[in-house]
Amino acid sequence: MIFDRIHQFNFPTTIRFGAGAVKELAAYLQNNHLKAPLIVTDPTIAQLPFFKRIIEDLGNKGISVEIFSDIHKNPVKSDVYKGTDAWDQTQRDSVIGIGGGAALDVARAIVLRVNHREDLFKYDDLIGGDIYVTNDVPYFITIPTTSGTGSEVGRSAIIADDETHQKKILFSPKLMAKIVFADPELTIDLPPFITAATGMDALTHNMEAYLAKNFHPMCDGIALEGISLIKDALETATNRPDLVSRSKMLLASMMGAIAFQKGLGVVHSLAHPLSSLLDTHHGLANAVNIPYGMRFNIEGFEDRFQKIARALELKDETGEAVVKYLFDLNSKVNIPHKLSDIGVRNEHIETLADLAFADFAHPNNPKPVSREDFKALYLSAL
Structure with a gap:
């Protein structure tokens, strides 16, 4: 194009x-x-x-x-x-x-x-x-x-x-x-942190939309193409921005928003309380949580993760390979792997779990998420 x-x-x-x-x-x-x-x-x-x-x-x-x-x-x-x-x-x-x-x-x-x-x-x-x-x-x-x-x-x-x-x-x-x-x-002059955080937000939209339990095959196709575009562009847009990488990211962002009319999931329910309680940037909150949320969703949905892995052109077409890719991508765009690195403390966990369980996004997750699941996910990411 x-x-x-x-x-x-x-x-x-x-x-x-x-x-x-x-x-x-x-x-x-x-x-x-x-x-x-x-x-x-x-x-x-x-x-x-x-x-x-x-x-x-x-x-x-x-x-x-x-x-x-x-x-x-x-x-x-x-x-x-x-x-x-x-x-x-x-x-x-x-x-x-x-x-x-x-x-x-x-x-x-x-x-x-x-x-x-x-x-x-x-x-x-x-x-x-x-x-x-x-x-x-x-x-x-x-x-x-x-x-x-x-x-x-x-x-x-x-x-x-x-x-x-x-x-x-x-x-x-x-x-x-x-x-x-x-x-x-x-978007050319966006600072690297904003590029990375918003780009991971777009990736979260596409991945969660693809996994969401509602039936919407058109959104599935759009989400997979969005994932592919972000794979091609996010690291470059963050570290060596040019018009092509910025253009691909802008398209992928719109694709994610179109796709998530199908629904979102556990990662957004983990992220929203961080923004409301601690004023964390929404994209950053999604970025730190997405590897943990994706790992939670693997069991029972291996076929879906295989297609995500193919969109990412991973050698191993498995859910764990997708999770490793997400951790590695966060490292490449300078996003931390732990919630403790963005201001979350042990004393926040109970309130965060309450807010996450009350959030609107996780009912569309491919598998149910309990309050105890949210607490465990926050603790694993802490």
Whole structure:
């Protein structure tokens, strides 16, 4: 595939993919009569040169921009409420999410809240709240700047409660972006740690989606191709980044997000409590936990691990070979092997096990996971 030109494909969101795709944003807004977008991003991206160039280009084209960037790295409900206040006070006509998973989740939740003003968590999909998403939503555009969550092609947002730290899922097909501008050039200057952590997040999405117990053979195929792309690209994108490796990672990230509509599993349920309790970067939490979670899933699913091993082009087509590959890949991209290296202590284990068992992801794991299983997994990774 040629990565130095722009391609268009739909799945079902229209995706403009390729180097320079973001330069089409202003013309797209003009063609759709959108003159006053609320741009949602995070505090770091708001200060970066590429973001300032985007804002300058929009201003030069007569587009009135309001920027909202007051969000946490693990988004909470109050972020969404503050962003909705910015919408109300500045009379916007559309929402553009620019960033990684946090910014895009907050942007999507604001899109929901604009015309759905009951308590945000009434719309939690885990309690059937999606049936209340009945009103129109603003025009929504996404621009990813990392290759991890794939939120740009998603239809849900994960937002935590400010007090309990429990994560909720806001879901509706209405929350899909109208168009994605997926420009790998925006990811070129990501620091190695963010590249590695978000890349391992994308790998976790693809692997867990492939193993998830629900029936969705199309997602299975997408997940295996995503795994293959990450095998080709993550180490290079982290340590010697170039356009080809960044492009492959951006594609694999979107593939993971499409595939995990089939479900996730034990690794995400291990990771989510680390983010909510200890404010651990979500990708890092997945990266450290994935070898242990994958090892837990091997027994009874050897045939699935054989196909993962083939996608990774491993000599030994076994689950243990996949686990060894994951530990080795973490080493190559400078991610630690132990939870103790990222701030987890013995006194955290009981609370983490409670939160993991209450998490929404593991019911789709290929095998059941008990609270004691979670405790044992945390202890083995500690």
